[in-house]
Amino acid sequence: MPKPSVGLDPVHPLETMAAKSRKPVDLERLLSWVSRYGTIASLVIIVIIFSVLRPSVFATSLNFFNILNQVSILGIIALGLTVALVQGLFDLSVAAVATLGGFMATSWLANGTVGSAVLAVLLVLVMALLIGAINGAIVSYGGISAFIATLASGSIITGAVLGISHSQTVLSGIPDSFLILGQGMFGPIPAPVVFFVVVAVVLYFVLEQTEQGRHMYAIGGNAEASRLSGIPVKRYALLALAISAACAALGGMIVAANLGVGRPQGVGDTYLLDAFAASFIGASTLRPGRFHVFGTVVGVLLIGVINNGLSILGVETFWQYAVRGAILLVAVLGAGFLSARRQ
Amino acid sequence: MTQHDRPGRLDDSRPGPAVAVRDAVKDYPGQRALNHMDFELSQGEIHALVGENGAGKSTLIKALAGVIGLDSGTIEVDGKPASLNSPQDAFDLGLSVVHQHGNLVADLSVLENVLLAEGLDRRGGVLVDWRRSRRRVEILLKRVGLDVDSRTLVRDLGPHQGAMVAIAKSLASDAKVIVLDEPTTALLPAEVQTLFTQMRRLAEEGIAFVFVTHRLGEVFDVSDRITVMRDGALVGTWDTSQLDHNTLVDQLVGPERSLAQAAKPVDATPGEVLLGIRDLRGDELRGVDLDIRAGEVVGVASLPGEGSSALLESLFGMRRSTGSVTVQGHPALLRSPRHAIRSGLAMVPRDRLLQGLVADLSVRENATLASTRDYISNSFVRFMRKGQERRAAGHVLDRLKLKTTGLEAPVRSLSGGNQQKVVIGRWLLRKAQVYLLDSPTAAVDVHAKAEIYALIRELVADGAAVLFTSTELEEFVRVCDRVVVLNRGEVVGELLGDDLTVNSIMRLSFGRKSA
Numbered sequence: 001m002p003k004p005s006v007g008l009d010p011v012h013p014l015e016t017m018a019a020k021s022r023k024p025v026d027l028e029r030l031l032s033w034v035s036r037y038g039t040i041a042s043l044v045i046i047v048i049i050f051s052v053l054r055p056s057v058f059a060t061s062l063n064f065f066n067i068l069n070q071v072s073i074l075g076i077i078a079l080g081l082t083v084a085l086v087q088g089l090f091d092l093s094v095a096a097v098a099t100l101g102g103f104m105a106t107s108w109l110a111n112g113t114v115g116s117a118v119l120a121v122l123l124v125l126v127m128a129l130l131i132g133a134i135n136g137a138i139v140s141y142g143g144i145s146a147f148i149a150t151l152a153s154g155s156i157i158t159g160a161v162l163g164i165s166h167s168q169t170v171l172s173g174i175p176d177s178f179l180i181l182g183q184g185m186f187g188p189i190p191a192p193v194v195f196f197v198v199v200a201v202v203l204y205f206v207l208e209q210t211e212q213g214r215h216m217y218a219i220g221g222n223a224e225a226s227r228l229s230g231i232p233v234k235r236y237a238l239l240a241l242a243i244s245a246a247c248a249a250l251g252g253m254i255v256a257a258n259l260g261v262g263r264p265q266g267v268g269d270t271y272l273l274d275a276f277a278a279s280f281i282g283a284s285t286l287r288p289g290r291f292h293v294f295g296t297v298v299g300v301l302l303i304g305v306i307n308n309g310l311s312i313l314g315v316e317t318f319w320q321y322a323v324r325g326a327i328l329l330v331a332v333l334g335a336g337f338l339s340a341r342r343q
Numbered sequence: 344m345t346q347h348d349r350p351g352r353l354d355d356s357r358p359g360p361a362v363a364v365r366d367a368v369k370d371y372p373g374q375r376a377l378n379h380m381d382f383e384l385s386q387g388e389i390h391a392l393v394g395e396n397g398a399g400k401s402t403l404i405k406a407l408a409g410v411i412g413l414d415s416g417t418i419e420v421d422g423k424p425a426s427l428n429s430p431q432d433a434f435d436l437g438l439s440v441v442h443q444h445g446n447l448v449a450d451l452s453v454l455e456n457v458l459l460a461e462g463l464d465r466r467g468g469v470l471v472d473w474r475r476s477r478r479r480v481e482i483l484l485k486r487v488g489l490d491v492d493s494r495t496l497v498r499d500l501g502p503h504q505g506a507m508v509a510i511a512k513s514l515a516s517d518a519k520v521i522v523l524d525e526p527t528t529a530l531l532p533a534e535v536q537t538l539f540t541q542m543r544r545l546a547e548e549g550i551a552f553v554f555v556t557h558r559l560g561e562v563f564d565v566s567d568r569i570t571v572m573r574d575g576a577l578v579g580t581w582d583t584s585q586l587d588h589n590t591l592v593d594q595l596v597g598p599e600r601s602l603a604q605a606a607k608p609v610d611a612t613p614g615e616v617l618l619g620i621r622d623l624r625g626d627e628l629r630g631v632d633l634d635i636r637a638g639e640v641v642g643v644a645s646l647p648g649e650g651s652s653a654l655l656e657s658l659f660g661m662r663r664s665t666g667s668v669t670v671q672g673h674p675a676l677l678r679s680p681r682h683a684i685r686s687g688l689a690m691v692p693r694d695r696l697l698q699g700l701v702a703d704l705s706v707r708e709n710a711t712l713a714s715t716r717d718y719i720s721n722s723f724v725r726f727m728r729k730g731q732e733r734r735a736a737g738h739v740l741d742r743l744k745l746k747t748t749g750l751e752a753p754v755r756s757l758s759g760g761n762q763q764k765v766v767i768g769r770w771l772l773r774k775a776q777v778y779l780l781d782s783p784t785a786a787v788d789v790h791a792k793a794e795i796y797a798l799i800r801e802l803v804a805d806g807a808a809v810l811f812t813s814t815e816l817e818e819f820v821r822v823c824d825r826v827v828v829l830n831r832g833e834v835v836g837e838l839l840g841d842d843l844t845v846n847s848i849m850r851l852s853f854g855r856k857s858a
Contacts, residue, residue, distance in 0.1 A: 222697075
C-alpha cells in the first residue's frame, strides 16, 4: 500500500485515545486510511499494473468500454442489491428474478403475446416490483428473515421459469427493438453502460438525497429507534426489495438482449455472488460499514478490472476466483476493523 | 448426592451463621454503595433483604456472588473468613444467586439447565450418561417440588417453574445459601405461594435463603427475619414477627428528608386538558384514568414493573392496551408509535442506544428523524432540502445548548446527556404536544441532569404537557408539578404541593394507601 498522501478525515477523538493507549499512532492512521481508501487505491494500482504489463491491449479506450460493458449488468444488479442491504436485507432472489426477467421478455416478444419491446420491458419491471414487494411482505409481516424468505422465493421463481419454458431456450423471433437494450450504442458508449450509469445516478439520489433514502439508512442503523420516530419500517422492506428485484430483472433483460437468446436457467446465478461481493467491497469504501452507491460502483469496477486484466494476461480462471475472494476478504476485514474499533 | 442425604437442620452441629458480612464498604466513583454494612444469615432461615432503589442491595448481593470485591470489610462463610474474588469462589463455597429472569438457557432442556454449572454425568469421561444425569436431576426436581419431564425445554415452562429450575440448579452445585433476587416479579399470586412453600421446605433441609423483593406483603408471608438497608448502610435486622407493614415502611423510608425543591414557577393557570386517559388497561395496567393539562409536568411513579413505564409505552403504541385516549380533545388511535406521533405524542424511550438513537447517523440526521417530511421539496419526489433541514436542526439544538463538534458529527461521539438532548430535540422539531419521558436522565451526568430538568420546565412553559418517570424518586419532587403513583397497575394516589415528597411517593408505591 502507498503512503497516505492526501489529507485524512478528522480522526475521531475516541480513536485517537485508543491509538495512544494501544498502538503507535502512525499504524492506527495507516490502518484507518487503508480501510477508507484501500479499495479505491487497489483499483488504481491494479489498473496501473495491467497497463504496464499489457499496454497495447489493456490500456485502450476499446478495452475500457469493453470492461464497462462487461460490468454493467453486474453493476445494475449489485446497485439494486445495495438498496436492500442498506436496510440490512439480504436478497438472494436477485439471481432467479434476473433469469425470470430475461426469459419472460424474450418469450413474450417471440411468441407475440406482447407486441412492443417497450411494453414487454415495462411489464417485466412491474412483475419484478410485485415479486419484490411480496418478498418484503413476507419479511415484514411474516417475521421471516430476508435471507430465508428470498432463498425460498428465489427457488420458487427458478422452478416456475423452468416449468413455463419447458426448459426451452428462446432462440429466435426476438425483435431488434429489444436487442438494442444489450447491443445498441449511444455514440461510442454501449447501451448497457448507459443503463448502468442511469441506475447508479437514480439510486444515488434516492439513497442520499430523498426522504426515503434517509429513512432506509435509519432503519438499517436502528430499526427500533426508526419505528419509535414514526417511520413505517415494515413498508420500507417492501420498497427496498421491490427496487432490488426491479434492478435484477432489468439486468436479466439486458443479458438476454446482449446474447440474443432467452435462457430459462442460470442467467442470474453468475451475478449473485459477485453482486454481494461488490456491495460489501463498496461498504468498506470511504464510509466503512455503510452500503452506498459510489462504493458499489467501485466494487463492481474492481471485480470487472480484475477479471478482464487476468483474462488478458491469460491467467487461469481459478486464479480469477481466488484473487476476487482475497480482495473481498481484505476489503471487508478493513471495514470491520474500523467499525469494530468505533464501538 | 451428599447434600440430599444429610438430615434436616444442622444449626447445632456448625458454629456461627451461614454467612456473615461485617463492616463492608464499597465505593463507586462519586458514590458509596456500601457504607459499613453488616449482615448475618443463619442456616435454614429465609431472610428478606429490603430497601429502596439504590439502597445497596444489589451491591451486597454482587459481593456475595463474588462479582465485585469489597474495598474493606470481611465476609465469613460458615464462620470462616472467605475470600470471594470471583464467581467461582462463591460457587465453591456454596453461595448461589438466582436473578429475576433466572440464569437459564431457554433453548436447553430442564436437565441440561440444572446441570449446566455442575456438568452432566459422563460415561468413561466422554459420552454423556443421560440415564444417570436424569436420575440425579429428577431427585433435585423432587426436592424443589417441580413435576415436569426433565427433557422439557425451559422456554416451554411457566415463570414459576423457571424459578424452581433455577433453584434446582443451585442445589445441584451443593449450594447452602441461595440468594433470590426479585424472584416473584413475573409470578402470579398462586405461583408465588407455590414458590414460598418450596422455599419453606428447603429451609427446613438447612438451605438458607436471602430473599430480595419490593413487595412488602411477601416479606411477611415468607421470611423469618428482615434486614432493611438505606443509603448503603444497615438500618436494622428484625424478626419478622416484631414488625408490621407500617413500621417496616417507616424503616425503609427513614426520617422525613428535607429536600430542597428546585424553584418551580408557580403558574397557577393549568391550561386545557391535552391528554385524557380513560380506563387504560394492558398486561401491567389495570384501568388507569388520568388528565394531563397543558403546562404541567406529571410524574408517574411505581415500583419497577408495576405500571409507570407500561403507561408511557401503552400511550405511545409500543404495548397493546385497551381504553380510550384523547389528545387535545380528539380521540387518539394509539395502535403504533406512528399513530401516536400523528396525534401529537412524543417519546423519549428508556434505552437511549437501543430505542432512541441511530448511532451510525449524524447529529443532524438523528435530530430530524421524526420530521423529515418538513424538509422535502414536494410530496412526489421527496428530495431533502438539506440547507433548510440544517438550519432547523441547528436552531433547536442551539436552544438545547447541545455540545458537539458539529451537526455532521456522528451522534455516537456525544456524551449521554447530549445524546438525550438530540432525542428531545427530535420532538421539538416535530412540534409534539405531549412528551412522554421514560427515565430521561438515566445514565447521564449530574450537570446534564440539571440541564434536562430545566429543559422539561421549558417544554411546559411553551404549552406542552409532560409525563415523566424516573428511577430516582428525588427527581419527581424536583421536576414534577404533581405525581401519580401506581401500585400493581392501578392509581393509588396523587401527590402535589407539600404532600409531594420522596417518602410519600415511596409509601404509596409500596401499597400503603394513607399518604
